[in-house]
Every structure is written in structure tokens, then in C-alpha cells.
Amino acid sequence: MTENSIQSVPDTSTTAPIGLLTGKVVFITGASRGIGSAAARLFAREGAAVVLAARSAAALETVVHQVRAAGGVADAVPLDLADPESIRAAVRRVDELHGRLDGAFNNGATIQHPGPLDTTSDEDIDAQFAVNFRGHWVAMTAEAALMRRTGAGAIVNTSSIGSRRANPALPAYGAMKRALNSITETAAVTWASDRIRVNGITPGGTATEMIDAWEAATPGIIEQVNASIPLGRMAEPEEVAEVAAWLLSDRAAMVTGAMIPVDGGAGA
Template sequence: MTNDTSTTPPTTHPIGLLAGKVVLISGASRGIGAAAARLFAREGAAVVLAARSTDALDAVVAAVRADGGTADAVALDLADPASIRAAVDRVDALHGRLDGAFNNGAAIQQPGPLDTTSDEDLDTQFAVNFRGHWVAMTAEAALMRRSGGGAIVNTSSVGSRRANPALPAYGAMKRALNSITETAAVTWAPEGIRVNGITPGGTATEMIDAWEAATPGIVEQITASVPLGRMARPEEVAEVAAWLLSDRASMVTGASVPVDGGAGA
């Protein structure tokens, strides 16, 4: 008999985990980022939501405000270093400080073998999933250190922890992200800045829907690889990021936390 707790996500209740904190969330218009926006605000944070188009953020901002939270939107293109720095400057203008950053932007490549990955796709993966995070972290850390520190969480992937024949460029850039997460953690620890990563597995987002459309059957394949027997909800991934950004994780830095239902075990 299947244990219900292994297949049914628990219901959680706000406990003020991020009370009083200012948190920047990229990729906040959908999926994990949108779930994080709602969760972090319920946990007491003032959230600044970033995505390529602020139009796409309007509904998320409205939902957070309707629930009594504090939210603002800012345009952010992770492929454009100037846009990233401008978004962090906007946080400074709005709040005068930054306590937490959830770097959640992601670009999915056209699925396929390594030798069919185009130069353009490789360049996109580098710009968004590696360089974009590098630029974001350095800009965020510069603002954080003005008020004595903070916490950064980068979204990597279970695909960064092993061979990734289906998404080779994506996996490679996410593995590189794991490395700079660890390096940033060691570099900025003396300044009170913690840097961690999460490595989600299959998560029920629009990105997975697009992958299923391109490769029918991939959702069933991913689900079959998860010992807990299901894909994650975006909210479940956001819960782990919230804890890492909170003071409850004050001794955790340089970690890459799996959020994959055991798929990477």
C-alpha cells in the first residue's frame, strides 16, 4: 500500500520566516519564481519581482498585494548585464537595502543530443544560466554588504549533478553555476553573505509543459524516476529557498540542496 505522505504534498502555514526582509526574485512571472513571490510575501518579506517583461508580473504583484503583502515589479533580462545591475539598483531605490536574493531565471534548450546543440543555444545557456547569475550575485552582494550581509539562493538543477544527455548545455551551465555558488559562499562569508543553491528535479511548471510538447512522454519518464512517485509543486521548491534565505539557515552556506523527491539519490 502506498503511504499517502509520499504522494501528497503537505499544507504549510506562514510562520514569519522572512519577516522584515527585502528579497529580490528573478524569473518571478511564472513557475517556481511566482510561487516564491507569493510564499516569501506570506512569510513577511517585501518582495521585488523581476522578469523580462513587467507586464507578465502584474498578476503576481496584484495577487501578493491583494493578500496584504508588499510587492513591486522590475524588468530584468538575465542575458543583459546592464539590465541585471539596473534591477538591483531599483531595489536600492525602493528599499535602500537587500537582505535576500532568489536567482531563479532559467532558459531551456531545445532537447536533443550534445552534437545537435546549436551554437546559438549554447550561447543562450551561457548568457542566462551562467553569466547572468554571476553578474546578479556580484551586484546583489554589493548592495547586501552595505547593510551588513544577506543571503543568496541560486536555482540549479538535478541535471547538474550527473550526465545529462537530453539537455547537455543546460546541465553543463547549471553545473558551472554550482561551482560559482560554492566559490561565492567562501569568498563572501567574512562579509556575512551566505550563498547556497537548490537543485530541483522534475517540477510541474510551464517549462516542463514546453518540454513535454517537444518530447512527448518526458513527464511520464521523469515521474517514473522519482522515488516519491510524483513531480514537485513549485511551492515545494520555493519552501526550501525560503528556509535558505531565512535566519533559520544561519550556518548554511556553500550548499546545493536537492529538491528532487530522491531522484538524484
């Protein structure tokens, strides 16, 4: 980020909570860093008991400690989004811990090696399918099965601005995120009679470890992304998490099948 854009970033970590998710049990994938860890802290401040899932056990425990130290309720479960049985086991663990599931934020993802379509490897394509598409499909179906027992629920999937337009630098990533948009909308219609709402968010450039990895592979990409955003800067992870919190809350009771941009106007 540029110096000017850093100065303009609001401090969302001190936003006064309003009990948006009071009494809810929320499962978060990709919770060890970036948007996922910001969501863990935010959702807990808003009253949710959070169950955090990711591959990195040590990083997860750090987030759990932060939530508990602030007075929240949090537990960690191991999760490999490339392994369907690992996903189902994580959701079963939510059931063991709380006996219910009110909300799920399917935020975990993997990035491909940046490069044009004709140099994207078979391994990159397979990884993108396994994590960014099939992993969400399996997670949603397991989450919905648990939500039906209590008669309602809400699911939010993290897609990407790259799903809404051509994505020459990340073609496999963009393709699988676009497919995720489709199953998000399909799930919303399919499960509406179960009172399960399903929505997605499409963040643009966000100041996370993932964008840092992209910068390392393609120097100058952060400056390029900042320049493409009408608001003049990338989002902070907390700002993206705020939108997910609202979609998971009862305030969004009539919202389902929506893909909400969180991109500072970059997709307009």
C-alpha cells in the first residue's frame, strides 16, 4: 500500500459491537489468517460462539487464544479443504461441541501460481478444483445437514472479484471462483424451503497474506491493485468480515442467493 492509503484505513477493530450474532454458533474455514481470522474475532465480539478451522493448528490456536482473551467463545478444529472427509469431520466436531450450527463462513481458499492460461499447470488446476470448488460444495452440504436439525441457518461463501470478469493472471482461480458463485446461487434456491440462506461475497484486493504472496511472485501487483480501486486502497480483512457478519445475521433475513461485492468500487 502507499503511505496515503495506509493513513486512510479506518480502525475497524475498535468498532463497537451491537450483538449482531448473539446466541449463534458459527463455523469459519480458513480461520488461521487474513479474512478468516478477522472474522473469528469480529463474530465473537458480536456474540457468536465460533468454531475455527484451517490446516495450521498453531496459527489457529493463536486466534482461539485471542478470542478467549477478549471474553469470547472459540474452539479450533483441523481441516484440509482438499479432503472431503476432513471437511465432514470438522462439521461433525461442531455438532459435538455445540449440538447445532447457525452460521457458516466458508472462507478457506488456495491461490494458484500466477501466470497466463496456457502456462497453468495440471497440478494448479487440480488444486483449485479440490479446494476452491469441491471443498465449498462438500462444506455447504455438511453444514446444511446440521442446520436442518434446528430448522434454519445461513451460509456465506468467499468468492472473488476475479470470478466476475476475465482473470488473465489467475485463470484457474477465477474459473473455480465463478463456479463457486453458481453453486452458491443454486444452494440458495435449493435450500430456501429449509430456511437456510446462502450468499457469497466477492472481495477485491484485500491486505492479506495471499496478496503478499502474489506480490512476491509478481512484484508491483499491490501498487497495480491499489490504482485500480476507486476508493484508492485495498480493503482491510475486518472490512470484508463485516459484510459476512451482516449476511450471517438475522438483519439479512430476506437476503439469499446474492453475491455482494466488497471491492471499493473496482468491479463497478
